[in-house]
Amino acid sequence: MNTPQLSRRTFLTRTAVITTAALAASLPASQFLTSPAYAADRGPDPVKVREAVRRAKARDKRVQTGKPSRNGWEMERGADEGGNVFTRPVPGTPLAGVAVRMGEVETLLVHVVRRFHYEIDALHKGDVVGWRSPGTVRKGLAESNQASGTAVQIRPGHYPSGARGGFFPQQELVVRDILADLEGIVRWGGDDSKPDESLFYIDVVPGDERLTRVADKVRTWNYTPGRGSGVVVDPLLPNRRSAAKRLAARQA
Known part of the structure; x- marks a missing residue:
């Protein structure tokens, strides 16, 4: 049986969907919806998705301390x-x-x-x-x-x-x-x-x-x-x- 071939366009589209799902899970909703990777009228751009993830991680690193206050909140x-x-x-x-x-x-x-x-x-x-x-x-x-x-x-x-x-x-x-x-x-x-x-x-x-x-x-x-x-x-x-x-x- 022949294995169907995926076109490069199809492959990139599916990859973008998976990556976007991962991004949505890793970012607060407010950050995701305002990121350049999100657009309501078209599919996500994989390059912009990666850039949004990079910026979010950099922002977290800049803001978060990894240390709790006395009541347990970071x-x-x-x-x-x-x-x-x-x-x-x-x-x-x-x-x-x-x-x-x-x-x-x-x-x-x-x-x-x-x-x-x-x-x-x-x-x-x-x-x-x-x-x-x-x-x-x-x-x-x-x-x-x-x-x-x-x-x-x-x-x-x-x-x-x-x-x-x-x-x-x-x-x-x-x-x-x-x-x-x-x-x-x-x-x-x-x-x-x-x-x-x-x-x-x-x-x-x-x-x-x-x-x-x-x-x-x-x-x-x-x-x-x-x-x-x-x-x-x-x-x-x-x-x-x-x-x-x-x-x-x-x-x-």
């Missing part, structure tokens, strides 16, 4: 440089934005900042610090989570590291209510052995299914009238206070 050398950390808007506030890890982490940390603004004290430009360079954080402390884009500091000058008692009792009630709303996925630095009351950070490792579930809950609130950030709640309601107390005991 620290990155820069924000807004093609990695996972970008400056994201904080709707309803005068903040220019905050540099955090995109996706579920962004959803939860932005929720914290917005509730702080609406329910604790109004924030102004420069009041929130997100990502910080790995070289500027202490690796053994929770502040290292900022280098992975999984933490924010709210008014760090007002709540200096190592000190407690920076919040009035009513303000701390709201902090506890925010944490309970997020089911402990976010931790307050004020509860750490070396406190940093300005710090709020993700307290689960990458891939924890609870992160996705709680982020989905917050997204639903954001699109539901009468729910989410901007809708002031009473943290003294019995069910909310009980949930906050249980979480505080668990995170102590």
Whole structure:
């Protein structure tokens, strides 16, 4: 039986399809769709596919550190440089934005900042610090989570590291209510052995299914009238206070 011969054109087309599939699996969707290898109206160019892969790998090498922050997320050398950390808007506030890890982490940390603004004290430009360079954080402390884009500091000058008692009792009630709303996925630095009351950070490792579930809950609130950030709640309601107390005991 004769083996059918593949034309050079057919061979290149099939190779391009396979290579493109591999590229799609190796790149975040945003990077793949903006790469020169992708075009909606024609087949991928194998040369451009290889170039896109090369650039993505070079970008990862430039941004990624290969080292985790204290909560297990990889620290990155820069924000807004093609990695996972970008400056994201904080709707309803005068903040220019905050540099955090995109996706579920962004959803939860932005929720914290917005509730702080609406329910604790109004924030102004420069009041929130997100990502910080790995070289500027202490690796053994929770502040290292900022280098992975999984933490924010709210008014760090007002709540200096190592000190407690920076919040009035009513303000701390709201902090506890925010944490309970997020089911402990976010931790307050004020509860750490070396406190940093300005710090709020993700307290689960990458891939924890609870992160996705709680982020989905917050997204639903954001699109539901009468729910989410901007809708002031009473943290003294019995069910909310009980949930906050249980979480505080668990995170102590």
